[in-house]
Amino acid sequence: MSSTRSLLHLILLLLAYYYSTHTTANGGNGTTTQCLPDHSSSLLQLKHSFHNPKLPSWQHGTDCCHWEGVGCDRASGQVITLDLGDRNLRSTSGLSPAIFNLTSLTNLSLSGNDFGLTSLPGFGFERLIELLSLDLYNACFAGQIPIGIAHLKNLRSLDLSYNNLYLQDPSFQTVIANLSNLRELYLDRVGILSSKANWSVALADSVPLLQNISLSECELSSPIHHSFSRLRFLTMINLAYNEISGQVPGFFAEFSFLRDLALGENYFEGQFPTKIFQLENLSVLDLSNNFGLTVHLPDFSSGSNLEYLDLRGSNIFGAIPDPFVHLKSLKFLGLSSIEPPEQPTTSIANLTSLNGLWLSGSGVEKP
Ligand SMILES: *[C@@H]1O[C@H](CO)[C@@H](O)[C@H](O)[C@H]1NC(C)=O
Ligand SMILES: *[C@@H]1O[C@H](CO)[C@@H](O)[C@H](O)[C@H]1NC(C)=O
Ligand SMILES: *[C@@H]1O[C@H](CO)[C@@H](O)[C@H](O)[C@H]1NC(C)=O
Ligand SMILES: *[C@@H]1O[C@H](CO)[C@@H](O)[C@H](O)[C@H]1NC(C)=O
Ligand SMILES: *[C@@H]1O[C@H](CO)[C@@H](O)[C@H](O)[C@H]1NC(C)=O
Ligand SMILES: *[C@@H]1O[C@H](CO)[C@@H](O)[C@H](O)[C@H]1NC(C)=O
Ligand SMILES: *[C@@H]1O[C@H](CO)[C@@H](O)[C@H](O)[C@H]1NC(C)=O
Ligand SMILES: *[C@@H]1O[C@H](CO)[C@@H](O)[C@H](O)[C@H]1NC(C)=O
Numbered sequence: 001m002s003s004t005r006s007l008l009h010l011i012l013l014l015l016a017y018y019y020s021t022h023t024t025a026n027g028g029n030g031t032t033t034q035c036l037p038d039h040s041s042s043l044l045q046l047k048h049s050f051h052n053p054k055l056p057s058w059q060h061g062t063d064c065c066h067w068e069g070v071g072c073d074r075a076s077g078q079v080i081t082l083d084l085g086d087r088n089l090r091s092t093s094g095l096s097p098a099i100f101n102l103t104s105l106t107n108l109s110l111s112g113n114d115f116g117l118t119s120l121p122g123f124g125f126e127r128l129i130e131l132l133s134l135d136l137y138n139a140c141f142a143g144q145i146p147i148g149i150a151h152l153k154n155l156r157s158l159d160l161s162y163n164n165l166y167l168q169d170p171s172f173q174t175v176i177a178n179l180s181n182l183r184e185l186y187l188d189r190v191g192i193l194s195s196k197a198n199w200s201v202a203l204a205d206s207v208p209l210l211q212n213i214s215l216s217e218c219e220l221s222s223p224i225h226h227s228f229s230r231l232r233f234l235t236m237i238n239l240a241y242n243e244i245s246g247q248v249p250g251f252f253a254e255f256s257f258l259r260d261l262a263l264g265e266n267y268f269e270g271q272f273p274t275k276i277f278q279l280e281n282l283s284v285l286d287l288s289n290n291f292g293l294t295v296h297l298p299d300f301s302s303g304s305n306l307e308y309l310d311l312r313g314s315n316i317f318g319a320i321p322d323p324f325v326h327l328k329s330l331k332f333l334g335l336s337s338i339e340p341p342e343q344p345t346t347s348i349a350n351l352t353s354l355n356g357l358w359l360s361g362s363g364v365e366k367p
Contacts, residue, residue, distance in 0.1 A: 035064035035072055038101065039079045043070065045098035050089045071107075078104035085135065086112035094118030095141075100127045111137035117164060119143035126151040137186065138162040145190070150175045157184040161214065166191035173202040184212040188238070197222040204230045214238040216262070224249050236260040240286060248272050248293070253279065264288035264310060272314075274298050281305060288334060289313035300327055310334035 040060075047058045058067045064079065065072035071081035079102050094115060099108075105128050120141050125148030128134075132154055142164035149158070150170060158179070167175060171194035176182070185207065192215070195202050199220050203210065204227035211233050220239065223246025235257045245267040252261065253275040259282060269292030276282070277298045287293060288310040296317045300306075306327050312334040327333075 034077055035079065036077050040064040042098045042101040043067065046096045049093055049096035050091050052088065052090050054087055054089055073104070080104055081107040083107065083109045084113065085109040089113040090116065092116040092118070095121055097121055097124050100124035103127050104130055106130050107133045109135035110139050111135045112139065114140045116140060117142040120146050122146050123148060125149050128152065129154065131155055133157040135159045136163065141165055144168060145175060150178060153178045154181055155179055156181055158182060159186040160190055161186045161188035166193055168193040171195050172199060176202060176206045179207060181209065182207045183209055185210060186214045187218060188214050189217045192218045192220060196220060198225070200225040200228040204228050209233060212236040216240040218242055220244055223247065229254070234258060238262040239266065240264040242266050244268065252276050256280070258282055260284040262286040263290065266290055268293045270294065271296065284308040286310040287314050305329050308332045
């Protein structure tokens, strides 16, 4: 009796083993689909373009869907995500074109590696048409941004910041023209050499859903055009370290989602629109070193979520004492007015969460 039971048990075990190995190995619709052979070989070519031996799990003959940084679609086995951010990879031959054979990629990150100031390949990016997110932040690429990126019309997030890149031909306007799904655009330190004057029109025309934009150190000039007011989903605007002139647009006060506004180190002039201070969720405001800009501080009596307020090098008017008592969230405050405010204050003593304070020539006494 017990021997028939154990025989039955053994048969069941064998059956279970048969099914588990066969659904895995045949690449069918089991729970584990294996990586496609051509994807595997593209990834290995990519690996061999790096000098330093990294990515130890990337071995010929193993399932690439289990390699570090690689993610596959469960049903099709196609590689859809490749996250090689901050893995200390080095290449002096540049980005291997093998990567462009991974045409099902939706998310690609190579940020924080060292591509030795090589150019981005002139052709190939246009093949990655499924891309939703492309992150090449701080990866030591240099030169012109290739036209292929202009074809990635599904992109929601593009980060090319902190390389040695520029946009001349194709221009900034051409590259963003069809990227109408972008929510996040980070191009800090990209030289925008071709649309210096009408960059704000180009953005308003092309990327209406933009939420976060960071264009610091881009060599932008001219005033911000009124059409920029169409970008009403903006949550974060960083335009610091450019040569933008004219007034700070009053329509910023209508961007109700705005949290971060960084306009420091430009040539803004005239009066800063005080109603911007009333934005419910404004937490970062950097107006530093716009020497022609005048800021009239409101009384913050109804409270404020400001955490970071940098007014160094702007002309500040209005009583400083009372406003700041209401800035309970403040962590950084920068003041060094050209025109010292009329009434000095000691109320800063009550800013309990403050952990950064820069005061010089502001007429404010340190507690
Ligand atoms: C596996 O599933 C996908 C969709 O989930 C289907 O398109 C494909 O035909 C299936 N393949 C097999 C071999 O059953
Ligand atoms: C891309 O794939 C094609 C065939 O699918 C192949 O001929 C070509 O060599 C591959 N290119 C690279 C750079 O791996
Ligand atoms: C891929 O990118 C999109 C757009 O930025 C993002 O929403 C999504 O979470 C990313 N997916 C993965 C797996 O990182
Ligand atoms: C943008 O799309 C239009 C219309 O489909 C097309 O004519 C144009 O060539 C595209 N521009 C780029 C840079 O891909
Ligand atoms: C921006 O200026 C360039 C030339 O200076 C012009 O070709 C282009 O059409 C302008 N773009 C917009 C959106 O006005
Ligand atoms: C956009 O910027 C805001 C403010 O800095 C930040 O909190 C948010 O995470 C960013 N959104 C995305 C999708 O990264
Ligand atoms: C402000 O932020 C809070 C919390 O994140 C959110 O619930 C609210 O909708 C935001 N208000 C606006 C106008 O975006
Ligand atoms: C600081 O707060 C205390 C009580 O919270 C209050 O009595 C005092 O007047 C405040 N000081 C200033 C300068 O606002």
